[in-house]
Amino acid sequence: MTAELNIAYSPCPNDTFVFHAWAHGLVPGAPKLNVTYADIDITNGLAADGTGPELLKISYAALPWALDRYKLLPCGGALGRGCGPLLLTKGGPQDANSTSALSGRRVAVPSERSTAYLLFRLWAAQQVPGGIGEIVVMPFHEIMPAVRDGAIDAGLVIHEARFTYTSYGLHMLVDLGSWWESDTGLPIPLGAIIARRDLDTDAVSGWIRTSLRHAWDNPEASREYVLSHAQELSPQVAKSHIDLYVNDFTMDLGESGYAAISALLDRAAGEGLVPPIDSALLR
Template sequence: MNIAFSPCPNDTFVFHAWAHGLVPGAPKLNVTYADIDITNHLAASGTGPEVLKISYAALPWVLSEYALLPCGGALGRGCGPLVLTRGGSAKEPDPALLSGRRVAVPSERSTAYLLFRLWAAQNVPGGVGEIVVMPFDEIMPAVRDGKIDAGLVIHEARFTYPSYGLALLQDLGNWWEGDTGTPIPLGAIIARRSLDLEAIAGWTRASVEYAWSHPEASRAYVLEHAQEMDPKVARQHIDLYVNEFTRDLGADGYKAIQSLLGRASAEGLIPEFDPSLLKF
């Protein structure tokens, strides 16, 4: 069976057991390691593998061909994207600063982008101006140098933005969790609807359970694909993104997904979709 997921520690941790033949009855996996932007496009192209990890923001485009699995993915708390601006020391950051301004984002088909647009619709009078898509590693320097008015950043930028002389305008994770009480839907595991979805979900869940029961078994595999990531950072990454929602989305997980996609659809950010397709 062909599968595509990222080389990030949470994905390699989750799928280590299945990829190494440690899940009884599961077919052998042919793994493609790819950034989530690539897997998003693979799924939407109609030529993607049987199973993929994609962003929840990309899900509405592929629901007719792929089903969302209730396990294996990533929903998180305390890990939201940040909206950054140049300098400033205002005690109360003012979202109105973004009215009509140029904002850089790393992707327009990501949960981070949906969160930003939903927050801006509620908090930025008249809305933002131009959205500029640029590589993630170029965003903070562009804001620092005044080429862009604000930037939407993710991942390790949470810890490094002060070194660029930037100021936090909004932590979108804090806003989302406070507004909805739900976690942030990040990465979804999907499989072609023509397959035995119950079986695939079972093999995926068994791989998750093996990973938790044998936490050191996947260590070498995880670090091999995490490249130069510090082992402690890799462990923190896993602990943050592999949680109870990875075992099973449950009522709270589905509520979070429906809230994000429902709001985004109402704002015209994603296509309309049939919510009943979120479960198979």
Template structure:
């Protein structure tokens, strides 16, 4: 069975047991490591992998062919995307700074970009200027070097951006939580509807539970795919993004997803969602 997820520590931690034959009854998996922009695209292809990690923002485009699984994804509090600028560009965190500016984002259909668009509509007079799609690991150097005016970053950038001499303009996760009182839906695990979805969800949940029970077993696998990260940064990444919602979305998780996609749909940013296909 083909599966695609990112090489980020939270994904390699979650799926280590599943792809290494440590989950009883699970089939063998052929892994593709890919940035979120690529997996969002793969999910739209007729011959896409059976199982993928994508952005929740991309879900409305693929729900007819893929089902959302209730386990394995990234959703939580205090873990949202950040908007960064170069130190010295502004002495304040005034959102109007972005009016007419060039902003890099990690994917056109990323949850980060969707949150950014919802926030900018309320806070950036006249809107931003040019949006530049860029692999997430290239965004902070581009902001630092003045190639773009601001960057929308995800993942371990939350822990490492000060080392690039960058300034936090806004934490979009904090904005979303304050605005809605809900956790932030970031990355979804989806699977083709032709599969045995209950068994697949059970195998992934077992992989999450195995990782929590045996954290040392996945360490080498995690670090081999995040070689640019110090071990303590990789662990902080796991601690933040792998939480109770990773084991099971629950009503709170589904409620957050419905709030995000419902608001985005009302604003015309994503297609209308057939809610009967979500659960």
């Protein structure tokens, strides 16, 4: 194994929490970790075009374009329950169930190769008569202001927006995670850690798990690092974010985790949203 490895992950609290120990040389025997912080849409693109580093955090929705070069790791990612993306509007609470109002409307999404986007499209196929109008891709941090200011009719948001959207005067039209769990009984597959196939992926997984154990055993150790990369979040929101997205699935996907990933990608392939994959490549 090389003396150094390169990784790209987001500045979100769950990623910086999980990788803090490894990024700071606190994982015995692990190579130095060189970190690039990047939005999920960027890392999805790097995985798809083959120009990415040895390790990447991507959306599960981007896996079909990456599995020929990268292997899905069984740890380090974000998958769980009660942690799905939200579809937000500026309309008042009285419009909370008016999904038909989305017909032909403009909806902002953080990436067209994101789990959030797949869940949104699968939900809309069932729930929005006439279909959505225009899909507009924009950086995650611009979506809520755009909905608030009326530039966009609705916005699909992830991560910390779950805790902050009311401060923008926005309302939740649907919790797509709750819809997915009710519809399938499975957890929500959000973000995956992938490693180039020529690496010793068992060793990489071991280093990630050691880094995660260090974070759980020493919850204050990563605080400064987490907050320095989540500058717009209060310490309490950052903690809530970590508590929600870093869980048992982060340590090991397990059978229900793999089942959720397969269900998402199979459904999406059935709708023509992603290429079909060989499920054997997921392990």
